[in-house]
Amino acid sequence: MHLNRLPMNALHSLNGELSRPDLESRAGPDDHDDLRLWLRLLTCCNLIEGDIRRRLRIDFETTLPRFDLMAQLLRVPEGMKMSELSRHMMVTNGNITGITDQLEKEGLVERLKVASDRRSSIIRLTPKGKRAFKKMADAHEHWIQSLFSGLSDKSRKALFDALGELKLLAQTRLAARD
């Protein structure tokens, strides 16, 4: 099928895959291309995401959702409503409350009451939160770069474009089911 992947060494199994076992190795010769593509995508993502989670925990005693929430806030210095955060992070409201509670307790974010709608809160990073997040974001960027830096420019560009196409497709088709 798809031989000649990358630098060929002797480590291929009979059907042309690398011998390192992973999720993709569950694909059989009769499985279709889209399925193989999906398994490869999932394997890549899980590998990298798992590493990021591990490092966030070990180096910063934090988690990916906490990191994500702070990342969202950094870009909007005036803060965001919790419902906005919920949409961006694609999780339900209650979870945002929980993460916000933790971060607020540690002095990294603060809730502000908004006059125009007394149900709403605006969440924003405190100065301490900004400093703490910038350290993490720097490290995070280095982790990512050290993983992606070996990619050829061609692959990097191809990935970015093709994933853009896929994301739009997925968002469109999934939203169409509501």
Add this chain to the structure above:
Amino acid sequence: MHLNRLPMNALHSLNGELSRPDLESRAGPDDHDDLRLWLRLLTCCNLIEGDIRRRLRIDFETTLPRFDLMAQLLRVPEGMKMSELSRHMMVTNGNITGITDQLEKEGLVERLKVASDRRSSIIRLTPKGKRAFKKMADAHEHWIQSLFSGLSDKSRKALFDALGELKLLAQTRLAARD
């Protein structure tokens, strides 16, 4: 508040992104390409994986790890050792025990003692498990195809190759840290 559901119109934010909020929208103009690429990859994966999990739960009352375990077994009719499953699924041994317990209780897999090594078990699908899994796998393949079918052939091919490169990179670099 949810205007702009679907078809593409003039709804781009200033920096050329779609207005639909997602994880990638946390990237700022000063963030580097690799980081944006990673966020896009993560968003794609989360969208699709979330949908798969939801459908597995609703249509088949099962979960992704259970599905994955059965998928691994289908390809090896004679069964696999639990430690092999653990490697392939990239989770620790205890978790394989847990999932296997569930599936065994439902009659979908069976443990066989192996004579040559009395510590080991071979796990394999029962006939009932095979039938049940094939139904799920068919549905699963349709879900995937209905999401990916809109991809251009060019993008599909580019994705597959570039992800192959990335997977190898990630596996190599992450393994190098042990």
Add this chain to the structure above:
DNA sequence: TATTGTTATACTCTATAACTATA
């Protein structure tokens, strides 16, 4: 009536580590 945010809850997934029985 609908929305914002909170609370309570339950379940899956996962890693860690201590344990057993073999090898």
Add this chain to the structure above:
DNA sequence: TATAGTTATAGAGTATAACAATA
């Protein structure tokens, strides 16, 4: 000593649903 599998535990992550206050 090392490995195969089990058990127990704790925490992450998430969804669901009921609720209060406000729109």
